[in-house]
Amino acid sequence: MVKALLVLIATTSVASAHPISYDHVILVDSNPPPNLIVAPPPPPPPAEKLHTRLGWRVGMGKLPFGQLEVSTIELLQLTGDIQLTDRTRTFAEYELMLLTPDGPPMMKSVGGIGHRGSVGLVREILGRRTRDGAAAFDLSGELGGGATLVSGTIGDRVLPHGLAGLRCGFSLHPEHDTKREPSFGFELLVRATFVPDGVGFGFGLGMYWGE
């Protein structure tokens, strides 16, 4: 009892000798504060991969060239397309052409070589796919323009041109998505080419790879 009394006196004297400064009191709430560390925002969805096509085509046609009517054989065509929307693509292509002036069969010979570059837009007009989505048919229209560098015995010229045509295609889609997944297809092209000397026509048959 005596010991307890002494401890009480000592504690009281120390407390009065060092009064509590309320400036330094930290109030502790019995309820923990809300957790201020929030989860980082989810990463933005990955940018949609650009769907492109590369293709190979051969073709032939007719082209007015000055006073001549010229037969063209498009030996080598490289085409590239970029999908803009589900139904619209932009394209660029290069063609190597053999130009043969029309005349009697015995007199025909290659009169020149043409390098033609074109750019334009393709718009799907009609599209159908099989029930499982693994194959698709489409009919598309195209508009564009470009220039042709012609050289040879028929003359050296640069011909600007506009073009309009129709494409009929058949494609395979193992991922069963006809727009955005790898694909492989065939395409038949019918095209009118507008040059300063008139209008030419041609057709082509090609294949393309989409990614």
Next chain:
Amino acid sequence: MQRLVILAVLAALGASAHADVGASMVVHASTYGGLDEGGAGVMLEASRRRGRLEYFGDLGVSVISGKRGTIGLGTGTDTSLLGGVRVIARSFVADEVAFELAIDLFGGLQQLWWSDEDVTRPLLGAGLGWQVRLNEKTTIRVMTRLYAAPTVSDRDEPICRGACPEQPREAALGFMGMFGVSW
């Protein structure tokens, strides 16, 4: 000597266990210093594939005919030694068959030979085509190629018989089409 080098290159390529060999039918035509020549023949190929790249060496022999203006040069031969790289730009695989878009770049030498004259010229060109690969073993290929050679020098210009038409100096430009198989 030239033919020995050709055979040595092909033998070295063919000796590799991973090399493919192939054969193609080839048609070609070109102009060269006022000379128009063209023909058809066979192209042998040895190649090695690494990923999307194929390194190849070609040896081609063709029967050709040529003319300068209206003057014919008769029948001759074309021997070509080409080397280059083929890029498989796109590949579509369905089951065990792959449909591929191929672009190649090549260079080499071409010798045009007639009975009493010949021309040897360097070539540089590019090609575009497609191929079907079956079971990673057999490839069927269609290629179209465009190539060019430097401007003709007096020494290289073929000798023409009779009256030679005046022709402008010009660089050669030619094309070839190939259809073949390799395995």
